[in-house]
Amino acid sequence: MIMETLDARNMLCPMPVIRTQDKVNGMASGEMLEVVCTDHGALNDIPTWCRINGHTVVETVDNDHEVIIRLEVHHGA
Amino acid sequence: MTQRKAAALISGGLDSLLAAKLMLDQGIHVEGINFYTGFCVEGHTHAIRNKDKNKEKRNNALWVAEQLGIKLHIVDIIEEYKDVVINPKHGYGANLNPCLDCKGFMVRKALEWIQQHDFDFIVTGEVVGQRPMSQRKDTMPVIARESGARDLLLRPLCARILPETLPEREGWVDRNKLLDFSGRNRKPQMALANQLGFNDYAQPAGGCCFLTDANYSRKLADLWQVRGEKRYEIDDIMLLKVGRHVRPRPHFKLIIGRDDGENNFLRGYRNRFVHMHASSHRGPLVLLDAESGTVSENDLLLAARLTARFGKGRTDDEVTVSIHDLSDMVTEYKVAPLHPDELPQEWYL
Ligand code: SF4
Numbered sequence: 001m002i003m004e005t006l007d008a009r010n011m012l013c014p015m016p017v018i019r020t021q022d023k024v025n026g027m028a029s030g031e032m033l034e035v036v037c038t039d040h041g042a043l044n045d046i047p048t049w050c051r052i053n054g055h056t057v058v059e060t061v062d063n064d065h066e067v068i069i070r071l072e073v074h075h076g077a
Numbered sequence: 078m079t080q081r082k083a084a085a086l087i088s089g090g091l092d093s094l095l096a097a098k099l100m101l102d103q104g105i106h107v108e109g110i111n112f113y114t115g116f117c118v119e120g121h122t123h124a125i126r127n128k129d130k131n132k133e134k135r136n137n138a139l140w141v142a143e144q145l146g147i148k149l150h151i152v153d154i155i156e157e158y159k160d161v162v163i164n165p166k167h168g169y170g171a172n173l174n175p176c177l178d179c180k181g182f183m184v185r186k187a188l189e190w191i192q193q194h195d196f197d198f199i200v201t202g203e204v205v206g207q208r209p210m211s212q213r214k215d216t217m218p219v220i221a222r223e224s225g226a227r228d229l230l231l232r233p234l235c236a237r238i239l240p241e242t243l244p245e246r247e248g249w250v251d252r253n254k255l256l257d258f259s260g261r262n263r264k265p266q267m268a269l270a271n272q273l274g275f276n277d278y279a280q281p282a283g284g285c286c287f288l289t290d291a292n293y294s295r296k297l298a299d300l301w302q303v304r305g306e307k308r309y310e311i312d313d314i315m316l317l318k319v320g321r322h323v324r325p326r327p328h329f330k331l332i333i334g335r336d337d338g339e340n341n342f343l344r345g346y347r348n349r350f351v352h353m354h355a356s357s358h359r360g361p362l363v364l365l366d367a368e369s370g371t372v373s374e375n376d377l378l379l380a381a382r383l384t385a386r387f388g389k390g391r392t393d394d395e396v397t398v399s400i401h402d403l404s405d406m407v408t409e410y411k412v413a414p415l416h417p418d419e420l421p422q423e424w425y426l
Contacts (some may be wrong), residue, residue, distance in 0.1 A: 014111075014113055014138075014151050015153075017136065017139070018113060018151050018152075018153050021150070021151060041136070044135050045135070045136045045139055048136070048140065049151075051143060052139065052142050052143050052147070052148055053148055
């Protein structure tokens with residue numbers, strides 16, 4: 001399983017989502033992506049984006065300074 | 078019959094939600110597009126200020142898409158959008174909002190998108206007569222024409238008072254099930270939302286973009302005036318959303334954090350600006366925005382006194398302020414905080 005990472009620190013909503021979207025578009029189904037953000041809004045937005053686009057959030061980590069979202073890419077029909 | 082596909086411009090507000098929903102109910106495959114200009118109110122301010130910490134930080138466009146069960150494509154148009162803000166052919170609205178050009182631009186981008194993705198038409202939540210600039214009866218055809226979308230642009234909420242579009246003529250959508258909303262009264266939208274089971278949506282009064290905000294526009298106009306040209310980078314327009322902006326002299330201004338959330342945000346810019354804070358008292362982080370080499374020792378002293386003015390030591394006789402230059406060399410100034418009488422209202426942008 002390939003784990004790619006995306007550094008979305010210091011970006012504000014919706015840039016973390018846009019960067020995630022662009023990154024995921026270049027990845028294959030089954031690959032994993034880890035996104036690191038400092039905007040806590042991403043904790044809501046990236047999982048919502050995943051739900052509506054069919055990708056799976058595997059794990060979210062929320063500490064004071066950063067949030068980390070790990071997701072699995074699914075390019076469905 | 079093949080299922081027809083529409084791209085709906087989703088702002089996160091109620092109107093675009095309803096317009097997309099009307100299409101879904103007619104069996105159209107709908108995907109949403111949300112354009113990010115850099116001026117969108119969405120999220121940013123919520124994420125920055127302390128006072129908003131407890132508000133749910135949701136991106137309304139994503140939320141709307143999820144309610145509708147459609148995909149959403151968020152498109153970064155920051156760079157291309159500059160030309161719309163800087164040179165609007167149809168001018169500005171009440172503030173620096175170039176709504177008519179903006180709408181035309183977004184519909185044009187949507188047209189490019191449907192051509193690339195093999196979709197059939199474009200849907201927006203526009204309502205005739207709702208906005209003074211872009212949604213007047215006489216300007217709505219301008220958007221359709223100048224964007225190049227022409228009759229591929231369907232506005233389901235008011236389609237029945239507009240000329241027939243291609244999706245209607247071709248029978249992809251039933252014109253009789255489209256609506257005839259007009260004017261500024263939003264009750265019909267709210268009633269429709271109720272009827273369709275949507276009762277939690279972004280309040281329209283909030284506005285969708287900072288360019289309609291008088292305070293924001295004033296700060297942007299100041300930025301352009303000082304630069305001698307209408308030019309901005311993304312960081313410039315982000316910083317206009319944060320802090321108090323005080324211009325005590327024509328050649329420099331201070332950006333003063335209003336709470337820990339903003340101080341934290343401004344900290345991210347420390348390596349790009351001379352910055353200062355009181356080291357003897359609690360107080361804000363302050364960025365000094367000036368062309369390098371233009372600020373004198375006297376200017377720095379004034380900036381230090383202003384910094385002291387906005388911190389906990391404001392009523393003390395002396396406050397120590399640390400000023401960091403761009404190479405992070407620190408100079409300490411012991412200053413008397415500026416007295417309120419010495420701070421004219423005109424300095425506030
Ligand atoms: S309010 Fe802002 S985003 Fe909305 S149409 Fe006007 S300029 Fe464009």
